[in-house]
Amino acid sequence: MEKEEQSYKKSKNIVGIIQSCLILILIVLIIFIMVDISRLQGTARVINYAGLVRGATQREVKLEITENQNDELIKYLDDILNDLKYQNGQYNLVDLQDKEYHDKLQILSDYWEELKKEIKAVREVGYQNTDIVNMSEIYFKMADETVSAAENYSERIAVKIRTLELLSVLDMLCLVILIVIQTLAAMKMSVLNKLLEQRAYTDAHTGLPNKDACEVLLNNKETVAKHTACMMFDLNNLKIINDTKGHSKGDQLILNFARLLRNVIPQKDFVGRYGGDEFMVVIYNTSKTEIEDILKQLSREKDRLNSSGNNMPIDYACGWAISDADSECTIQMLLDKADYYMYENKQAYKKSKKS
Template identity: 40%
Template sequence: MFKMIGWNKKSAERLVQTIITVILFALVFYMMFLVESIQGTARVVNYAGLVRGATQRMVKLEISGNNADAIIATLDGYIDGIKNGSEKLQLVRIEDEDFQDKMMLLSAEWRHLKAEVQYARVMGYKNTNLVVLSERYFRMCDDMVGTAEMYTQKRAQTIKMVEVAINIMILLLLAIIIRQYINSAGIMRRNKELNAQVFVDKHTQLPNKNRCEQLIKDAEFIAKPTGMFMFDLNNLKFINDSLGHEEGDKLIVNFSKLLRESIAAQYFVGRYGGDEFIAIIPQTSIDELTKIADNVHEAVAKYNDANAYLPISYAVGYALSTELEQPLMKNLLAEADKRMYINKQETKKLTAALEEDHSHHLNQMMNALEHGYSACYYCDYQNQTYRVMKNDGSLHLPAEGSYNDFLTAFINHVGGEDSPLADLREMFSLEYVNKHISSECSSYDIKFLDAANTYWLAHVMLVDIDRLGRLSHFILTFTDITHTRNMEYAATHDALTDLLNRYAGFMYIEQALAQKDADSYALMIIDIDNFKAINDTFGHSMGDAVIKELANAMRNFFSREAILIRYGGDEFLILAKVAQDEQALHSFMQRLVASMSDDVAKRYPEVLLTISVGVALVQHGLALQTLFNRADDALYHAKRKGKNTYNIYQAEEKS
């Protein structure tokens, strides 16, 4: 197959060489034709110039009264030869459309000029247009000469292009010939390079499996004590699955470097395939093999201390040829391989025991939490991975993998990338976690409501840090606190209007009054006018509906910062920011009274609802009870004014 591929390549080169040669000969013949053509064209240009000069002499003779028939006859021949070509004059026909169009016009003008000459002989040239016609004819001659010269220039440019093409073809032929010589001279050198590449692993630059097998296939008995190591990485699959094959390749390269640095340069170290490596130590002993194994162990331990984010775990087995009944290289490899797998199983048992102890430690940490979590995830910050420790099905996420994949699955589960909950991605990101937990502050909470109206408490807790003080692992738990939150909500909100009840409301008002900008607030008591009449006329169910609609109207009118409270029955208590300008404050209150009536009337037009409002402006240091009493007193005066109005507390009005 390789011979056939080589033959096809050589055949292609010969075909290209033949094509270039044919093109080169064609270009040479074409150039000869162009040269001959341009020579004929040059004669046309010369005769075109003669036509103009001879015509000038003819006109001068005729003006002077001398007959110029001989010149006219000569010009007839010139003009016809220039237009159509002439063997006698050795003129070629110029196959240029623009030139032929100008010659056609020139021939017609020449006939016109000859007729004018005959007329001038009879009438005298002063009584004719001979001079005018001759000048126009001269200009047409100039134009014709310019066109012929332009055609000649185009032919000359074509010759230059053909010349360039010929040079390119010659260079290509030379390049092919030189390449053939270079190829012939370099075949042996390339073969040597290819042979070297066949036995080198491109990732680690160690001898590859082909080279390893070449040594192992030696069928002769090993004469001197020879040792062989078999190394195998334990965590490559996990790294590939969780962090990607690029990180796995880094792990292989780093381990190969450690092996090469730990084992003397005169000994063979090769990549046997995948995550397996072998080392061959001639003229050695068990003590020396043990020492080499310890060197590798120390180098890996030192590496892992500095690279906790991508640690190396490996199994090793080694054997000495003097231990074998048949000291062959393949038997030595088999014995080292068997011992390596024994070491791998022991490592797995040890790892499992350590993981069990670690899981017990983690469970103790989680059991210390005051809330019962439904899902728990153990996260590796430096490797950016996670695994599930507990999941009762509330959050349907993969059992393990990349932390970024976990975030994507989590956001999609709670609401999707297009929902406002996508903002949670930042709060659960590794960067945010690293910024907000440390040995000084070991945990923080995040509360959120998902798309299914489930209220969650997420708890982020530090597990450990590395020897450099960097975050290493943390725990992420999720607790469904919907029921607890609903109970808290019911205890602080009015069941009918969903506004704050009086007990929770007073607590919120106390907190607001403690703020620095409290003086910009006002406390308002709103009372429905003649509410008993509404109940008596339309029934208590309509009365409840009116109260609920009035609460909705308040939400729409006041800003989100306002504290809205159902104080009891048909009374409401509101703490809201108001304008400090007196005129603006009165305008605000007028809109409030009108808006409440209008909004309820839109839903229940049969009920003529009006309200009365008492207002007390907050003053620094004023107790809440005093503020409430002032607002209540202002409400009393609003009622006395005839209702459907408001009153702002004034000290002189106090009854």
């Protein structure tokens, strides 16, 4: 048992260390997930505005071709591109930490400046004398590539988040398994401790509570409930059996008497082996009449066993005491009274043997 307890403590410490590490890893994973989710949300806004640049530029070119100048739309596009590059505008766009995206965005921004010059030329000489249509198509492809780069970056973040989530699930699964293992080990140790405790308070020979268990009751200093009785029994002929037939027969006599007591005394009540040949009984919520009936039944069962060819006849001295409504007492006080009456009963038995 001691080795099992040491092994349990050692494994508990190891599991505790692993559990702490897993919890720390889970916290780190959750932090990374939250950061990446925040970045993913900002990326969606960047993709959205990069797409707006693509569509709005095509609209601006069409307006210029039809001689509908729109300087506000040009400024709108300038602001968005500036915010996409430097994150210092009114649209609260985030910086995508991706080289491909930044390269595409820089090319798009530079070409926008060329396109604006071409728009100015359209206003001066008409679109037929410019390359505005062709440049518009080129710009559209550049914008499309920029959006694609941002989407690829977003997908990589999404994959990273899914990976982190999977790792988090595996981490939590490991934690659950460790908790289950720890719980099962604790339950096993609890069962072993209960068995050990049961052994510590159980008389190995009779299976009844031993003297330590009796002492637990006797050390309780609280006043017992009214109508609680304590009985003491002492085998009269154990020494004779031991001297004439051997201690193994004496042990058998003790076992027979223990079984007799346990069969007659109600199961709800306490029956314990107080000493070598002494037995202690505590009966709750009883009366003098019930005690007397129990003693009569015990005597009848004893006589029945002794008359059935038993070569080790059972004989005992008994004393008992019961709490009443007029006095307060503890189990120890009841036992002392019962022990005194048992002693008187035993002395009377010895005198009758001599005479």
